[in-house]
């Protein structure tokens with residue numbers, strides 16, 4: 419079974435169309451103004467709703483849901499405050515959205531239900547929410563199937579997959595990459611995007 423490739427941090431129609439043409443399974447559009455990958459015009463995602471993911475850092479799940487509905491997103495990657503996370507994720511799932519739940523590599527997290535987890539570096543390690551370009555120690559696996567993220571590009575997928583803890587390997591469903599696929603902040607490099615997607619699809623499920 420081929421593994422999934424999610425290209426995240428798309429900001430333009432051109433970059434999104436290129437990633438889709440190359441066969442990206444999921445396309446991430448970030449709603450987080452401090453990020454260099456903040457997508458000013460989320461309408462660019464509307465041409466790709468079959469695979470678009472709204473990646474949102476929000477105080478309230480209701481606000482995230484409103485943005486998702488306005489643009490027609492069917493999948494969300496919600497970054498919510500700890501106190502909001504359980505209720506917020508439940509609200510988004512009850513609304514019928516597919517939830518790709520960020521799972522930072524840190525101890526002590528509640529095992530909330532999700533459709534898929536995104537195992538990424540902890541903000542306590544990187545100093546930012548998402549999109550740091552940094553890998554992680556893969557010490558605290560998510561409680562279910564996941565995409566692996568954190569400083570990935572085409573060259574790093576195979577070694578990172580090989581270094582997964584044995585118990586986590588069977589739960590790997592694919593990879594997610596953002597900042598290391600760029601030619602400039604917020605813009606994707608065609609060769610890096612193509613190499614990442616090809617590498618993900620080339621790997622076999624462990």
Ligand SMILES: O=C(O)c1ccccc1N[C@@H]1O[C@H](COP(=O)(O)O)[C@@H](O)[C@H]1O
Pocket residue numbers: 426427446448450453454455456473474475497536538547548549550551552567568569570594595596597598
């Ligand atoms: O990409 C961002 O800037 C971003 C901002 C806010 C939330 C999530 C974000 N990106 C996600 O972070 C992971 C790791 O990114 P990187 O490859 O290490 O740069 C990425 O997979 C995105 O889903």
